[in-house]
Amino acid sequence: MDKLLIRGGTALRGEVAISGAKNAALPILCASLLAAEPLYLSNLPQLRDVSTMLRLLEQMGVEVVCHAPDMVSLNSRGLHNPLAPYDMVKTMRASILVLGPLLARHGEARVSLPGGCAIGARPVEQHIKGLQAMGAEVNVEHGYIHACCAADKGRLQGACIVTDMVTVTGTENLMMAAVLAEGETIIENAAREPEVVDLADCLISMGAQISGAGTDKIRIRGVERLHGARHSIMADRIETGTYLCAAAATGGEVRLTRTSAAYLDAVVDKLLDAGCDIVTERDAIRLKAPARLKAVSVRTSPYPAFPTDMQAQFMAINCVAEGSAVIRETIFENRFMHAVELIRLGADIRIDANNAMVTGVERLDGATVMATDLRASASLVIAGLVAQGETVIDRIYHLDRGYEKIEEKLRQLGARVERIR
Ligand code: EPZ
Numbered sequence: 164m165d166k167l168l169i170r171g172g173t174a175l176r177g178e179v180a181i182s183g184a185k186n187a188a189l190p191i192l193c194a195s196l197l198a199a200e201p202l203y204l205s206n207l208p209q210l211r212d213v214s215t216m217l218r219l220l221e222q223m224g225v226e227v228v229c230h231a232p233d234m235v236s237l238n239s240r241g242l243h244n245p246l247a248p249y250d251m252v253k254t255m256r257a258s259i260l261v262l263g264p265l266l267a268r269h270g271e272a273r274v275s276l277p278g279g280c281a282i283g284a285r286p287v288e289q290h291i292k293g294l295q296a297m298g299a300e301v302n303v304e305h306g307y308i309h310a311c312c313a314a315d316k317g318r319l320q321g322a323c324i325v326t327d328m329v330t331v332t333g334t335e336n337l338m339m340a341a342v343l344a345e346g347e348t349i350i351e352n353a354a355r356e357p358e359v360v361d362l363a364d365c366l367i368s369m370g371a372q373i374s375g376a377g378t379d380k381i382r383i384r385g386v387e388r389l390h391g392a393r394h395s396i397m398a399d400r401i402e403t404g405t406y407l408c409a410a411a412a413t414g415g416e417v418r419l420t421r422t423s424a425a426y427l428d429a430v431v432d433k434l435l436d437a438g439c440d441i442v443t444e445r446d447a448i449r450l451k452a453p454a455r456l457k458a459v460s461v462r463t464s465p466y467p468a469f470p471t472d473m474q475a476q477f478m479a480i481n482c483v484a485e486g487s488a489v490i491r492e493t494i495f496e497n498r499f500m501h502a503v504e505l506i507r508l509g510a511d512i513r514i515d516a517n518n519a520m521v522t523g524v525e526r527l528d529g530a531t532v533m534a535t536d537l538r539a540s541a542s543l544v545i546a547g548l549v550a551q552g553e554t555v556i557d558r559i560y561h562l563d564r565g566y567e568k569i570e571e572k573l574r575q576l577g578a579r580v581e582r583i584r
Pocket residue numbers: 185186189257283284285286287288289290328329330331332333471472494495496537538565
């Protein structure tokens with residue numbers, strides 16, 4: 164397994180381009196199942212999860228053509244195998260996002276239940292409950308979700324769905340199911356994440372009738388069929404936030420391009436509180452770090468509040484900040500796995516249920532640490548960039564799932580990083 168070797172102590176400087184968003188690309192790739200005409204996608208990030216999703220769609224009969232490293236077209240006119248097998252789903256939970264579109268377009272689907280994951284149990288009962296409200300017959304047997312449209316209807320029916328909690332992929336799955344349903348569907352307590360809006364924009368360009376995406380009430384009027392379209396994936400706000408934190412923690416100065424601060428208000432506010440100077444441009448963002456950051460407390464919550472996918476990175480920057488801070492995780496029940504690894508680098512962190520008290524220390528010291536999930540590995544990269552000496556991060560396949568060419572981008576900013584194959 165690949166490892167990352169980081170020689171810390173260098174302030175990041177310079178410019179780097181941000182890639183397309185993983186969490187927009189994955190549902191949008193699944194939207195290709197909804198039409199029998201080509202969907203052209205650009206600004207597609209080159210990530211492990213994207214490759215997995217493309218392979219999953221191909222084995223269903225979707226024609227995938229790569230036109231450039233970040234551009235593909237998908238055509239599901241030959242869709243014949245509405246199955247998402249366990250071997251693929253176990254490597255990527257987002258595979259659940261084929262359920263809604265397969266049911267809507269093909270009338271049936273067989274999708275492996277995603278198991279638990281390092282950060283929490285992550286059940287999908289809201290996805291199933293919503294599809295049942297639209298008239299789907301759903302059984303869970305032998306680890307698989309078997310779903311089909313009611314025989315007498317042959318098509319999903321519009322419904323009013325209130326989810327018990329805000330769920331991002333739940334909202335996306337139900338939105339994709341509803342675009343071809345008979346009548347109107349209303350999703351209440353919907354997720355407002357920008358990635359949900361990017362998916363809705365893509366679906367609308369395919370002929371869907373959707374209003375209210377980005378609010379907690381989404382209306383979808385079903386249509387007979389969708390057509391082909393072209394869509395450019397939005398910039399990755401979490402990748403953007405991660406590089407801002409890396410620059411802040413190392414005392415650096417960077418300009419991130421092909422992105423914007425548009426969807427990062429909560430993150431930018433906290434970095435300003437920590438003492439950073441931030442200048443936003445139309446499609447770029449600049450950060451200049453202070454000599455030493457001030458500790459900032461954060462509480463994760465659904466968008467537009469502070470994102471849980473930035474929690475680990477802020478734990479890392481608080482490790483070397485002045486003062487103490489409390490990190491409260493309210494979305495996932497087990498998302499502090501990175502804390503014990505950060506402590507191996509000399510951090511002072513005390514965990515009490517879903518609160519972590521971080522007290523800044525003068526310096527971190529390089530060591531060998533292990534990545535446990537995607538964002539946890541990003542926090543270890545940030546800590547390794549700050550730490551004196553060498554840090555070796557094991558199991559970086561987690562990192563490759565969500566960060567495109569991270570060592571090249573960091574080297575572009577002056578970091579001393581190399582991948583050990
Ligand atoms: C999406 O996951 C993201 N993944 C996650 O990013 C992100 O952390 C999460 O939203 C929250 O922002 C993708 O978009 C592919 P949820 P998702 O359903 O949709 C509970 C990353 O690092 N819940 O919004 O799976 C659930 O257990 C990843 O890029 C149920 O109980 O998250 C959690 O506690 C990690 N039942 C909460 O709701 C359900 O049916 C929110 O989960 C659905 C969710």
